[in-house]
Amino acid sequence: MPLELDARRPDFPDAFRAFLDAGRDEAAEVDRAVAEILEAVRKEGDAAVLRYTARFDRLELNAEGLRFTPQEIAEAEAACDPETLDALRLAAARIEDYHRRQLPQDLDYQDASGIRLGHRWTAVGAVGLYVPGGTAAYPSSVLMNAIPARVAGVERIAMVVPTPDGRINPLVLAAAHIAGVNEIYRIGGAQAVGALAYGTETIAPVDKITGPGNAYVAAAKKQVFGRVGIDMIAGPSEILVVADGDNDPAWIAADLLSQAEHDTSAQSILITDDADFATAVQRAIEVHLQRLPRSEIAAASWRDHGAVILVDDIPAAAPLVDRVAPEHLELAVGDPDALLPQIRNAGAIFLGRHTPEALGDYLAGPNHVLPTARSARFSSGLSVLDFLKRSSLIGASPAGLAAIGPAGIALARAEGLDAHALSLSLRLEAPATD
């Protein structure tokens, strides 16, 4: 049974805080194991990558076999169902269209003191994309990671995807091809993150690594952060559905299960003002579970991490939403725009009864790589901005320097940084040379 909370009870604040604090990940020994793998990859390069791939993916390769050949990729694409390929291409086009609108503007202006100021955006040089393998080898993840990088103008996109026992979902390779990935390596786990961060004889190092993964991948990304950029520490997935009693319980039940079926540590939360509706949703979940192939995973997630929270009225849901800061938020209410301004923390917001989260997972356009584990309090979904960086621009004429330089000297001296002051005063004292 999922947790049931009633916001009208006096013990609710404590119970809700305990619910927020409950961890869903066991990170105990992971950090140490990952540190060892990264160190081995850094020191031994390909040899370590091949050894761990043999151990964890049961796959014996040599260095030449690490990278998929163009022919392997073409064969994979040819083996895909044409209807699914069409859907992938539609998704790619929609994702590209949405992300193009995120491209930021450069800035270059002269202020009242005659100082030129601005900023310039440039693309990250090389990006590594982590794509989970095994049960979570999702072609949609490839599109969601690679397309923003390509739109940003990244010149080299190197993808890693584990192929346990040599198995690969051909759609993953097809998606990579559609999205314009330059290199694909059949490796995963911490060893793949290490190879991208440090480089090996076969794999050139990248500047930034993005993409979701399991606890080992998350720990590895965290450990190489600083040497390379990372997108975010992805945790288990969440959905929070705010629904009034006018929804079809079967629809909302399916939405909650679409998150629960990802992973036993995924989390689905329903907030409603209608106790009868909540009961009906719970009953519909039981009915759906009887016919879903991944019912075992979904049932465990719903039982262990699911929650139904009853509130007085729908507006009372907003502050709870902000504290959960869910990755996905559905506002399955009559007037979602009335509720929207009250909400601050959510990765993606799905407006109205006809917008299930799954639409955003695949092809609405916005990214499905979103902040998890309450991190929507301070971070955003993956975007074109994650593959760009900004250089600020400052240019002073002699007159501009004369206008504001003296205040700079005062501040430098106040901070006891006399070489700073000297670099300004020398220029103010000397006649301009050009």
Next chain:
Amino acid sequence: MPLELDARRPDFPDAFRAFLDAGRDEAAEVDRAVAEILEAVRKEGDAAVLRYTARFDRLELNAEGLRFTPQEIAEAEAACDPETLDALRLAAARIEDYHRRQLPQDLDYQDASGIRLGHRWTAVGAVGLYVPGGTAAYPSSVLMNAIPARVAGVERIAMVVPTPDGRINPLVLAAAHIAGVNEIYRIGGAQAVGALAYGTETIAPVDKITGPGNAYVAAAKKQVFGRVGIDMIAGPSEILVVADGDNDPAWIAADLLSQAEHDTSAQSILITDDADFATAVQRAIEVHLQRLPRSEIAAASWRDHGAVILVDDIPAAAPLVDRVAPEHLELAVGDPDALLPQIRNAGAIFLGRHTPEALGDYLAGPNHVLPTARSARFSSGLSVLDFLKRSSLIGASPAGLAAIGPAGIALARAEGLDAHALSLSLRLEAPATD
């Protein structure tokens, strides 16, 4: 003697790579000590913060004494030199003006399929600002961290600043007041980062922590990353000056020293196409060092980490700049705009001979919190965007869902996620209810 490299020699590529790989920080035991401190703060709250403050800052406090009172802040401001306060206020106004231009636009549109798409920016709820104490208690850092947060609309800005032996630079408190900081605590180090991340009885937890610090602060920020957001892992500071022979060697020498005087592990690099000019700069550095108060620090930095790189011509500097990816880049050449498009990686770019880095450190307007240790390859200086996060918006009408839903079902089924498919198909099958 600083390292001297000549790009025209055959051994240059290897020597340059070794130069890039040389670490300037000793992180050996730091991680373990920091983990211990963070765990103690998480478990014991104020008690641990007070204990570490007594140990590291030689300051015995009780919980009530952790926070500066409004009266203490007003007294500090009254004790400041009025000319310096004026300079601080000018800097604050210029920083605010520049950062207001970074505020991003929301997006809300309907696409050809009738799907409503967009994104909405909202401010982070609560931000913690780390301000270094002791020899590096810089009021300018307070402005550079707090003002972008305030411009972004952050409601609560909590600042921490260590006060070793109870000493505080009154300008730091004045700057915090000018910048609109809400709370100031006299704590520092990993214990302050822990207090901000986990909260204590006295200090409410924040959502994001920004601001530079020493190796312990950097390690602590890295370890709490995920529970809270962080800006970046700040390392020792760098400057790279690209200068032709037409510069005054004394000016360029002062610029190189303005970085070197920060810290013995700071790094100053000169790239020039004129060997005689390089010699003149080195000679001017020796002259400046004889009269600078921080000459011991600056001399050690220049000797141990400084570098002079000779190139054939100025355009040949661009690819080297990109590989160094310096925090600060001066283009002290006749036509900096000719060189600018060739350069991709730099935190801030100072254009022309009359724009010393110190101008940007204090009051040009752009932020002086910039990516260090080659991270300008993948990250940007602090900005208003660091205090905002973006929620994507998706809203489908029944007709919009009918247009793209089937492709979503195809992709969900291809990924084996049948509850995803079910959440779409139920809505496509049923007649619309509103």
